[in-house]
Amino acid sequence: MFLRLFTGFALLLTLSLSGACTPRPASLITFPPMIERIALLPVFFAGRAKDRYMEHRAGQEILWQSKRLLELRGYRVVTVADPSGGGWLAPFRPELASPGYFLDLAPEEAEAVLLIRVEHFLDGALHGGGGPGSLSGAGEELEIHATAEIIDRRSGALLYSRYGIGRSLGAALTGVHEMRAAGDLAQALFYPLAHRGNLPKMANDQ
DSSP: OHHHHHHHHHHHHHHHHHHHHSOOOSSOBOOOTTOOEEEEOOOEESSOOSSHHHHHHHHHHHHHHHHHHHHHTTOEEEEOOOTTOOGGGSOOOGGGSOTTHHHHHSOTTOSEEEEEEEEEEEEGGGGTOOOTTOSSSOOSEEEEEEEEEEEETTTOOEEEEEEEEEEEESOOOTTHHHHHHHHHHHHHHHTTBOOGGGOOOOTTOO
């Protein structure tokens, strides 16, 4: 319990500091008013997995952090289960699928689909970062580069696309690196997105 509270506090502090250093966009991005429910597909990693279990854990954390941030922006988020059902043993690999596969995975009630694709994944533990005597054997660096795309489910039009980087530096217990890097990544991917309650009114609105 204490560990969870400690890691949660560490994440909030990290996001507060990163938010203070993140430049605000000149203008926020808004969606058409009918976009309210977003289907969040499983995160997938481009290329061959180096450590499938580590990537699975990081992917789950990215999902949770992204869902939380979008809900804070006023959107209703529906998490879509991995259609392969393989978990970390059989990672989600939609690049092998036919066009339109992503949209078909979304439930009928969703107006848009969100896909997060990790382009680069650097874990210090996979490059000799963890030294003898460390609490978990984990490295002192985790860096995740990813692209988020939000697509209109009806028309297939691309509504939003952004590349972002999430980092966690310094020695950490198992799970803390993923939490910090995923939180940092979610902020980088979605900070230009306006709150849904701030959508511009239509000409015939009263």
